[in-house]
Amino acid sequence: MADILAVCLSFPTDGLEKLAPKDYDSKIAAFQKELGRISAAQWIKAIDRQNILDTLNPTTNTIPYLHALVVLTANIDKDRARNEELLDRAITFIASFNQIQIRYVGEQWTQLMKWTLDLLERTDSMDFTPISTAMLRLDPTAGTYTSWHLRLVQACLNAGVPTQALPILDQNIYAFPQTQVKNVPDELLTDNIELSNAFITPKSGFTLAVRTEHVLEYYLLGAHVYIGLRSYTRARIFLEFVILTPTQQHACSALQVEAYKKWVMIGLLAEGKTFPLPRTHDAAVIRSIKSIAKPYDALADSFERRDWRKYQAEMDYGTQIWHEDGNLRMVGEAGVALLRYRVSDLQKTYAALPVTRVASHIGFTPDDTAQMLTNMIRSRTLNASLMPSESNAPGDAVLRFHILATSGTNVEGTELEAQTKRIEDLVTFVRDADRRVQLTKEYIEYAKRTKRADGLDADLADHMDLTWDAPAAGMTVEDGDEEDIMAP
Numbered sequence: 001m002a003d004i005l006a007v008c009l010s011f012p013t014d015g016l017e018k019l020a021p022k023d024y025d026s027k028i029a030a031f032q033k034e035l036g037r038i039s040a041a042q043w044i045k046a047i048d049r050q051n052i053l054d055t056l057n058p059t060t061n062t063i064p065y066l067h068a069l070v071v072l073t074a075n076i077d078k079d080r081a082r083n084e085e086l087l088d089r090a091i092t093f094i095a096s097f098n099q100i101q102i103r104y105v106g107e108q109w110t111q112l113m114k115w116t117l118d119l120l121e122r123t124d125s126m127d128f129t130p131i132s133t134a135m136l137r138l139d140p141t142a143g144t145y146t147s148w149h150l151r152l153v154q155a156c157l158n159a160g161v162p163t164q165a166l167p168i169l170d171q172n173i174y175a176f177p178q179t180q181v182k183n184v185p186d187e188l189l190t191d192n193i194e195l196s197n198a199f200i201t202p203k204s205g206f207t208l209a210v211r212t213e214h215v216l217e218y219y220l221l222g223a224h225v226y227i228g229l230r231s232y233t234r235a236r237i238f239l240e241f242v243i244l245t246p247t248q249q250h251a252c253s254a255l256q257v258e259a260y261k262k263w264v265m266i267g268l269l270a271e272g273k274t275f276p277l278p279r280t281h282d283a284a285v286i287r288s289i290k291s292i293a294k295p296y297d298a299l300a301d302s303f304e305r306r307d308w309r310k311y312q313a314e315m316d317y318g319t320q321i322w323h324e325d326g327n328l329r330m331v332g333e334a335g336v337a338l339l340r341y342r343v344s345d346l347q348k349t350y351a352a353l354p355v356t357r358v359a360s361h362i363g364f365t366p367d368d369t370a371q372m373l374t375n376m377i378r379s380r381t382l383n384a385s386l387m388p389s390e391s392n393a394p395g396d397a398v399l400r401f402h403i404l405a406t407s408g409t410n411v412e413g414t415e416l417e418a419q420t421k422r423i424e425d426l427v428t429f430v431r432d433a434d435r436r437v438q439l440t441k442e443y444i445e446y447a448k449r450t451k452r453a454d455g456l457d458a459d460l461a462d463h464m465d466l467t468w469d470a471p472a473a474g475m476t477v478e479d480g481d482e483e484d485i486m487a488p
Contacts, residue, residue, distance in 0.1 A: 005052070007038065008061060009061065011063070035063065038067075040071050040075065043071040043072065060098070062098040062102055063104065065097075066105055066108045066109065066112060069089060069090060087116065091130045093112075097137065106205030106206040107205035109134075109205070110206060113134060117131055121155055121158070124159070126160075126161055128155055128156055131151075132164065135149075135168060141195075141196060142167075143174040143175060144173075144174075144177065144195075145175070145177070146206060147208040149168060153168070153222060169226070174195075174433075175433070176197070176210060179203070195429070212245065216242050219238045220242055223238035223242075223262060233270070236266060239260075243256055243281065243289070244282075250284035252289050256285070256289055257292050260296075261327060263275065269333060272304075295318045295321050302314055306338065306345065309363065311334075311335055318331075339362060340376055342361070342362055343358060344382065346358065350401070351400070351401055352387075352399060353398070354396070355399055356396070367395055369395070370394035371394070373386060383401070385400050387400055
């Protein structure tokens with residue numbers, strides 16, 4: 001058993017950080033072969049009455065520590081105390097593993113993630129931060145989509161703690177695991193890799209199979225989280241990702257229809273009207289979606305006309321539809337928002353007006369209108385104030401709109417910095433995408449065709465000599481056959 005410990009502690013060695021990436025890669029590959037010769041029974045057996053995990057450091061000895069954890073969790077019984085002990089060790093490992101060494105043990109990392117998440121769900125845990133911590137330590141950008149993106153959001157929603165998925169949801173996806181292009185050498189895992197799609201690939205083991213429907217579900221569930229937080233701008237982006245996903249033969253999926261329905265409703269809540277369709281939408285797909293989502297478009301039409309009574313009639317008639325779609329609450333909130341927007345629209349014409357006039361515009365009694373306006377002002381959804389009348393009757397009060405203060409060119413420094421950082425990240429991601437596209441077979445064939453087009457195989461008109469030669473010395477225009485058409 002001492003031999004096992006000697007093997008586990010044989011890496012890393014002194015001076016390893018000075019090695020070139022290729023040499024480091026070779027040493028770690030040889031080390032993994034040695035670990036592969038250790039049987040499961042040897043990992044489980046105690047060393048000097050101690051668990052092997054007690055003799056290893058998860059930061060320094062990341063690879064053997066993970067090997068031992070995976071074997072122990074795979075051979076554990078239902079003993080609750082033992083499970084809790086290993087869960088604590090797994091959480092400690094997740095928060096401290098070496099970020100370079102971990103790139104060589106993707107399959108074991110996935111096994112530990114699955115065991116940890118399954119155990120957290122079985123024990124009705126309300127804390128899924130270890131999962132997001134592990135994902136962000138592996139990939140600080142969380143920008144390469146993996147199966148864990150969806151699993152985490154599902155777990156958080158099922159447990160009723162959706163905000164715990166925000167550390168991952170707030171990161172933008174810029175790449176998906178893709179197979180390495182043939183005849184192109186793999187990037188060394190010890191290189192200073194800036195983007196995670198260099199080491200998170202289908203064969204690296206860090207993710208299970210990723211299909212289109214998984215990605216659509218991730219964005220749709222993510223939109224649910226943002227809608228619940230009233231973060232409509234972010235929810236809109238997620239829903240538009242789903243709606244704009246290319247489909248075969250211009251067919252629409254059920255997930256796209258569901259996304260469109262919520263997209264319509266958050267437009268009414270956020271801006272008082274439906275969002276304009278993205279310019280890159282597929283017209284045929286949108287027509288198919290709209291034909292299924294007609295009740296929502298009818299609601300939107302009544303909302304944009306500010307016809308509150310018709311909206312209420314549409315809402316009551318389609319109660320079963322909204323309930324089955326899971327949108328009943330959002331449709332009700334939009335009905336309340338309709339009244340707010342209808343009152344706010346009066347600001348375009350009036351600076352102040354009696355409550356009785358407001359009541360006549362919205363079709364309510366003066367007393368009910370005064371109460372509604374008071375609630376709007378208190379909740380800060382209406383920037384106005386009510387000036388009481390001499391009679392102190394609520395219906396005789398005057399609604400005075402407040403002019404919104406404009407910030408001009410004063411932009412918050414933190415907001416500007418965040419925007420600059422997003423642009424810099426986007427430039428990096430685009431450059432990486434361009435580089436990877438240039439390695440594909442399709443791009444190489446395109447480049448060859450372009451090169452041929454620039455050669456002799458191209459149109460002869462492209463090779464015409466369009467330069468102008470000056471007349472030979474002593475020769476004038478009259479000496480040639482040309483005629484001076486500008487001569488008088």
